[in-house]
Amino acid sequence: MAERPLDVIHRSLEKDVLVVLKKGIEFRGKLKGYDIHLNLVLADAHQYESGEVVRSYGRVVIRGDNVLAISPVEEE
Amino acid sequence: MAERPLDVIHRSLEKDVLVVLKKGIEFRGKLKGYDIHLNLVLADAHQYESGEVVRSYGRVVIRGDNVLAISPVEEE
Amino acid sequence: MAERPLDVIHRSLEKDVLVVLKKGIEFRGKLKGYDIHLNLVLADAHQYESGEVVRSYGRVVIRGDNVLAISPVEEE
Amino acid sequence: MAERPLDVIHRSLEKDVLVVLKKGIEFRGKLKGYDIHLNLVLADAHQYESGEVVRSYGRVVIRGDNVLAISPVEEE
Amino acid sequence: MAERPLDVIHRSLEKDVLVVLKKGIEFRGKLKGYDIHLNLVLADAHQYESGEVVRSYGRVVIRGDNVLAISPVEEE
Amino acid sequence: MAERPLDVIHRSLEKDVLVVLKKGIEFRGKLKGYDIHLNLVLADAHQYESGEVVRSYGRVVIRGDNVLAISPVEEE
Amino acid sequence: MAERPLDVIHRSLEKDVLVVLKKGIEFRGKLKGYDIHLNLVLADAHQYESGEVVRSYGRVVIRGDNVLAISPVEEE
Numbered sequence: 001m002a003e004r005p006l007d008v009i010h011r012s013l014e015k016d017v018l019v020v021l022k023k024g025i026e027f028r029g030k031l032k033g034y035d036i037h038l039n040l041v042l043a044d045a046h047q048y049e050s051g052e053v054v055r056s057y058g059r060v061v062i063r064g065d066n067v068l069a070i071s072p073v074e075e076e
Numbered sequence: 077m078a079e080r081p082l083d084v085i086h087r088s089l090e091k092d093v094l095v096v097l098k099k100g101i102e103f104r105g106k107l108k109g110y111d112i113h114l115n116l117v118l119a120d121a122h123q124y125e126s127g128e129v130v131r132s133y134g135r136v137v138i139r140g141d142n143v144l145a146i147s148p149v150e151e152e
Numbered sequence: 153m154a155e156r157p158l159d160v161i162h163r164s165l166e167k168d169v170l171v172v173l174k175k176g177i178e179f180r181g182k183l184k185g186y187d188i189h190l191n192l193v194l195a196d197a198h199q200y201e202s203g204e205v206v207r208s209y210g211r212v213v214i215r216g217d218n219v220l221a222i223s224p225v226e227e228e
Numbered sequence: 229m230a231e232r233p234l235d236v237i238h239r240s241l242e243k244d245v246l247v248v249l250k251k252g253i254e255f256r257g258k259l260k261g262y263d264i265h266l267n268l269v270l271a272d273a274h275q276y277e278s279g280e281v282v283r284s285y286g287r288v289v290i291r292g293d294n295v296l297a298i299s300p301v302e303e304e
Numbered sequence: 305m306a307e308r309p310l311d312v313i314h315r316s317l318e319k320d321v322l323v324v325l326k327k328g329i330e331f332r333g334k335l336k337g338y339d340i341h342l343n344l345v346l347a348d349a350h351q352y353e354s355g356e357v358v359r360s361y362g363r364v365v366i367r368g369d370n371v372l373a374i375s376p377v378e379e380e
Numbered sequence: 381m382a383e384r385p386l387d388v389i390h391r392s393l394e395k396d397v398l399v400v401l402k403k404g405i406e407f408r409g410k411l412k413g414y415d416i417h418l419n420l421v422l423a424d425a426h427q428y429e430s431g432e433v434v435r436s437y438g439r440v441v442i443r444g445d446n447v448l449a450i451s452p453v454e455e456e
Numbered sequence: 457m458a459e460r461p462l463d464v465i466h467r468s469l470e471k472d473v474l475v476v477l478k479k480g481i482e483f484r485g486k487l488k489g490y491d492i493h494l495n496l497v498l499a500d501a502h503q504y505e506s507g508e509v510v511r512s513y514g515r516v517v518i519r520g521d522n523v524l525a526i527s528p529v530e531e532e
Binding site for chain 3 (some may be wrong): 230235299
């Protein structure tokens with residue numbers, strides 16, 4: 001299984017990540033935590049719709065079943 | 077897993093939270109309880125649609141599978 | 153977990169509750185029973201769509217996976 | 229849990245029930261059996277759409293995950 | 305649980321059945337097998353959409369999670 | 381359970397199969413493997429939409445939860 | 457079960473793969489890892505919509521429940 005999905009997420013802790021949701025919504029923020037369901041905790045996060053910031057959060061928990069993809073921003 | 081999703085929710089007990097649902101509905105209220113499915117209990121809660129309050133609740137249980145994100149309001 | 157979701161539902165037994173479903177349908181009636189899936193039993197229940205009563209039931213079982221929120225009516 | 233959902237369904241065996249599905253389809257017929265998934269067996273059943281009978285069945289098994297609500301007809 | 309859903313399906317083996325899917329598609333054919341997920345095997349089956357035969361199959365496996373209802377044809 | 385769904389799929393190994401997906405997409409190709417989730421491996425496969433080939437694959441894994449029906453082509 | 461789905465994915469490690477998602481979105485990139493849920497890790501990946509590259513990623517985790525099909529590109 002080589003570089004496992006949860007390992008990649010673990011390595012992204014304390015880094016900026018892009019979270020793409022199924023509904024076209026995106027979040028960017030610092031990854032503070034996660035669990036095996038891919039529930040995520042972001043700090044200093046912004047929510048984007050159609051490329052525009054629609055809300056900002058000090059701390060936000062995203063329920064994992066909404067997630068389409070997660071990517072560390074610095075590797076883009 | 078660092079700052080785990082359920083830990084963040086636990087720390088928000090007795091605080092005001094914003095709950096964003098998958099269908100664009102939002103709730104704001106004081107978090108009184110939760111379980112591992114992210115079922116939530118809010119007190120003195122308001123339900124918003126398109127930014128307008130559409131209903132108020134003394135106590136409301138939200139079924140966890142509707143949840144997109146949860147955020148403590150004071151950290152916004 | 154403080155005031156747990158199922159505890160709030162248990163405390164609502166024999167009381168009038170509002171049940172909001174995912175599809176915009178609502179039920180009001182006396183809560184007679186429930187299980188851990190949030191399947192619910194209501195007595196003397198009315199089903200509402202767009203604010204209008206569309207049907208009444210002596211007894212009705214609602215399958216839990218349709219539920220968005222449950223609230224005791226007297227606390228509104 | 230008081231009057232449990234499956235108890236109410238069990239008490240409805242051999243009685244006429246209304247089964248409301250998620251997609252607006254309804255069935256009426258005599259309840260002959262069920263299981264814990266809320267899969268149901270109806271006898272002498274009619275399927276309704278927009279209030280019209282669209283089909284009749286001597287025996288029909290309804291898969292439980294389609295069910296929104298079940299109600300004994302005589303209690304309406 | 306009286307006449308259980310899987311019992312009714314078992315009794316329909318080697319008989320013609322109507323399978324109604326969630327998406328309005330229907331299959332008719334001889335029931336050759338099933339499993340506990342309600343995955344079904346039909347022989348000499350026809351697929352109907354809007355009442356028209358759109359395809360025929362010598363043997364077809366239908367994945368159970370698509371199923372809305374199953375009915376033995378001779379009992380209609 | 382007679383002729384079980386997975387048995388029919390097993391018997392189709394190394395044969396041409398038609399795979400109908402929930403979204404109206406179809407695949408045809410030689411069945412090379414499967415698992416209990418109905419994840420499938422096809423070789424020399426074509427993907428069809430509205431009856432037209434839209435893509436070809438030397439090897440493709442189809443995730444089982446997309447599947448509506450599977451049929452051995454030679455039995456049609 | 458012959459050539460099992462996870463075996464085909466395992467053999468594709470370090471190779472370019474096409475990942476077709478349920479929503480018409482596609483990713484191409486080098487497969488770096490996976491797990492039993494078909495969560496995938498791609499490196500140097502591009503996301504396509506309607507045939508156009510809409511974003512590029514150094515590393516991206518795709519949640520498995522979004523996946524429709526996976527194919528090694530060199531075998532096309």
